[in-house]
Amino acid sequence: MTAPALSVTGLRAYYRTSHFGVEREVKAVDDIDFQVGVNEIYGIAGESSCGKSTLIKTIAAAIRPPLKVLAGSVVFNFGGRAVDVYRAGEREIDGIRWRHLSYIMQGSMNVLNPVRRVRNSFVDFAFRHIGRSTAEFTRVVVDHLKRLHLEPEVLDAYPHQLSGGMRQRVAIALATVCRPEFIIADEPTTALDVIVQKGVLAMIRDVQREIGSSLIFVTHDLAVHANLCHRLGIMYAGRLVEEGPTSEVFRQPLHPYTQHLVSSLPRIGDAEPKKGLEGAPPSLADPPSGCRFHPRCPVAMDVCRGNVPPMVTVAPGRRVACFVAAPESRP
Amino acid sequence: MRGYPAYLIGRLGQFLLVVFIGINIAFVVTHATPIDPVEQTIAAATQFGATSPEAIAMMRQSLKELYGLEGSLWEQYATFWRRVSVGDFGPSLSAFPAPVSTLILRALPWTVGLLTVSTLLTWVIGNLLGGLAGYYLRSRTLRFAGILAMALHPIPYYIIAFVLLIVFGYLWPVLPITGGHTMNMQRGFNLAFIGNLAIHSILPITSLVLAGLGGWFMGMRALVSNVVTEDYVVYAELGGVRPQRILGSYVMRNALVPQVTGLAMSLGAIFTGAIITEQVFGYPGIGTLLVSAVHVGDYSLVLGIATVSIVAVSFAVLLIDLLYPLLDPRVKAR
Numbered sequence: 001m002t003a004p005a006l007s008v009t010g011l012r013a014y015y016r017t018s019h020f021g022v023e024r025e026v027k028a029v030d031d032i033d034f035q036v037g038v039n040e041i042y043g044i045a046g047e048s049s050c051g052k053s054t055l056i057k058t059i060a061a062a063i064r065p066p067l068k069v070l071a072g073s074v075v076f077n078f079g080g081r082a083v084d085v086y087r088a089g090e091r092e093i094d095g096i097r098w099r100h101l102s103y104i105m106q107g108s109m110n111v112l113n114p115v116r117r118v119r120n121s122f123v124d125f126a127f128r129h130i131g132r133s134t135a136e137f138t139r140v141v142v143d144h145l146k147r148l149h150l151e152p153e154v155l156d157a158y159p160h161q162l163s164g165g166m167r168q169r170v171a172i173a174l175a176t177v178c179r180p181e182f183i184i185a186d187e188p189t190t191a192l193d194v195i196v197q198k199g200v201l202a203m204i205r206d207v208q209r210e211i212g213s214s215l216i217f218v219t220h221d222l223a224v225h226a227n228l229c230h231r232l233g234i235m236y237a238g239r240l241v242e243e244g245p246t247s248e249v250f251r252q253p254l255h256p257y258t259q260h261l262v263s264s265l266p267r268i269g270d271a272e273p274k275k276g277l278e279g280a281p282p283s284l285a286d287p288p289s290g291c292r293f294h295p296r297c298p299v300a301m302d303v304c305r306g307n308v309p310p311m312v313t314v315a316p317g318r319r320v321a322c323f324v325a326a327p328e329s330r331p
Numbered sequence: 332m333r334g335y336p337a338y339l340i341g342r343l344g345q346f347l348l349v350v351f352i353g354i355n356i357a358f359v360v361t362h363a364t365p366i367d368p369v370e371q372t373i374a375a376a377t378q379f380g381a382t383s384p385e386a387i388a389m390m391r392q393s394l395k396e397l398y399g400l401e402g403s404l405w406e407q408y409a410t411f412w413r414r415v416s417v418g419d420f421g422p423s424l425s426a427f428p429a430p431v432s433t434l435i436l437r438a439l440p441w442t443v444g445l446l447t448v449s450t451l452l453t454w455v456i457g458n459l460l461g462g463l464a465g466y467y468l469r470s471r472t473l474r475f476a477g478i479l480a481m482a483l484h485p486i487p488y489y490i491i492a493f494v495l496l497i498v499f500g501y502l503w504p505v506l507p508i509t510g511g512h513t514m515n516m517q518r519g520f521n522l523a524f525i526g527n528l529a530i531h532s533i534l535p536i537t538s539l540v541l542a543g544l545g546g547w548f549m550g551m552r553a554l555v556s557n558v559v560t561e562d563y564v565v566y567a568e569l570g571g572v573r574p575q576r577i578l579g580s581y582v583m584r585n586a587l588v589p590q591v592t593g594l595a596m597s598l599g600a601i602f603t604g605a606i607i608t609e610q611v612f613g614y615p616g617i618g619t620l621l622v623s624a625v626h627v628g629d630y631s632l633v634l635g636i637a638t639v640s641i642v643a644v645s646f647a648v649l650l651i652d653l654l655y656p657l658l659d660p661r662v663k664a665r
Contacts, residue, residue, distance in 0.1 A: 062569050097571030111566040115584050115659055124580070125570040158660045 457547025
């Protein structure tokens with residue numbers, strides 16, 4: 001097997017605030033391990049405030065105080081060149097941005113500067129990587145837009161002159177114009193209606209296939225994951241609880257939380273009323289001891305309260321962090 | 332850009348309407364006052380000795396003609412507009428027979444020069460420092476500048492003017508404290524005269540800049556610290572866009588949009604804000620002229636200054652409105 005495009009090992013990132021002497025620590029990302037293969041779409045699912053966006057920020061080396069990385073490493077592999085995000089210098093990271101690693105952001109309807117024409121945004125982000133003459137740069141950009149079925153005229157528009165779906169597609173074009181090896185997409189379809197969503201998803205898939213890049217796709221919308229992702233990781237309260245090929249996770253979820261998620265999806269012909277899960281996701285400032293899901297878990301045992309279940313491989317390609325689903329991991 | 336000519340014409344019409352209504356109000360107010368300038372002049376002229384009734388009647392007739400007070404109110408109104416449209420406000424009472432327009436034109440360049448320079452200087456320095464302070468929140472120097480600006484802000488501008496006067500006129504007398512230039516100096520477009528003007532304007536300008544800086548500084552710092560959390564700024568940082576470009580085209584440019592409106596407001600205040608400053612530093616501008624006109628009851632001079640202010644304020648606001656779409660393309664879309 002070739003080296004993975006991204007390896008995240010033991011990643012731990014907390015928000016640490018101190019207001020008038022009151023220390024607060026929010027454990028938004030705790031001990032996360034996973035890998036993303038070359039040319040793979042890896043989905044990360046989980047409910048709101050489970051730490052998805054923090055995980056993305058940490059992977060993208062976009063942390064700002066009060067967020068702090070305490071442990072672990074994030075190593076990208078760009079065609080044989082390994083870059084450890086938290087050991088590389090500022091200059092190296094800067095050279096990677098957009099050329100090798102780009103983002104499609106949460107709320108990316110608003111990622112374009114409202115007082116600059118779209119053309120200038122392309123220049124700001126990509127000119128230093130594509131370089132050459134202005135005319136040639138424009139040609140590269142126009143070719144790229146055409147491949148994504150966008151009119152070159154959008155370059156002369158201001159963002160407010162484009163519709164929401166259009167802006168989103170322009171943002172995707174902007175993120176992929178340098179043909180990066182790795183793309184991180186953080187809820188790019190969340191604010192869109194299903195018709196536009198379908199178009200945007202098709203566009204992301206097409207461009208990923210065409211460039212051959214690896215992609216992390218984050219959303220709470222399981223239907224989108226089912227449509228797009230090769231592999232799926234489920235997050236709960238700052239931890240990864242289950243991982244596997246998307247179809248298998250849907251067909252046979254192992255973790256009780258995943259089981260609830262999957263059973264909440266409506267199916268055709270299914271007339272049974274859906275049941276909500278008791279309780280609310282825990283505060284990450286004061287997470288429950290042991291397995292963070294145990295207060296809401298219908299099958300929790302004593303061991304779950306005092307011990308953190310490790311992430312273990314239970315079948316080829318399937319990992320789960322649960323003492324019930326993986327009895328051999330019990331202490 | 333197609334909508335711009337339509338916007339221009341609409342805005343121009345609005346400007347003319349505002350000026351028209353404003354001058355009408357000034358006309359009505361002056362004609363509704365119980366003070367009759369003609370009778371006042373006659374009283375002043377006759378208080379030192381007996382004058383024949385015929386002579387008084389003749390004097391009254393010619394004065395009425397001079398002030399445009401002949402006939403019915405409608406005829407007066409028509410006369411008034413005919414005169415105003417060519418910039419004639421009649422003769423001044425206190426500096427008779429010098430026309431009001433001459434007096435105003437003599438004082439206007441001083442005020443406009445002083446206040447344009449100080450307002451723009453305040454705006455540029457305040458926004459630049461405030462913007463940098465909002466962007467580089469950790470900078471020690473800028474934090475100190477913030478404390479200084481906040482401390483200066485609540486001090487009234489005339490107090491600052493007096494403090495400067497005492498410091499640079501008495502304790503350490505290095506700067507001229509009164510007048511627009513050295514008395515009896517030959518005026519001309521040469522280095523010596525311009526340098527003299529500049530030195531005389533240092534204290535009034537400094538007092539106005541120091542007094543106005545805090546507001547712009549704090550406003551811009553707050554705006555910038557809001558803009559830096561916008562998606563497009565975060566995204567540009569993730570995208571490795573050059574920091575100077577982010578600060579200039581992404582942060583400052585977006586934060587400046589409301590500040591330009593503020594600039595229009597303060598340019599509008601040019602004709603009222605500097606009255607005390609001009610008095611303190613004996614500056615020969617409109618403010619000094621207005622105060623002395625009010626003191627001696629020079630009615631036509633006050634009306635003239637009011638009219639000029641109305642036109643100037645409306646014009647400043649018009650100018651800013653016309654520049655606005657160039658700064659923020661979203662305004663154009665209306």
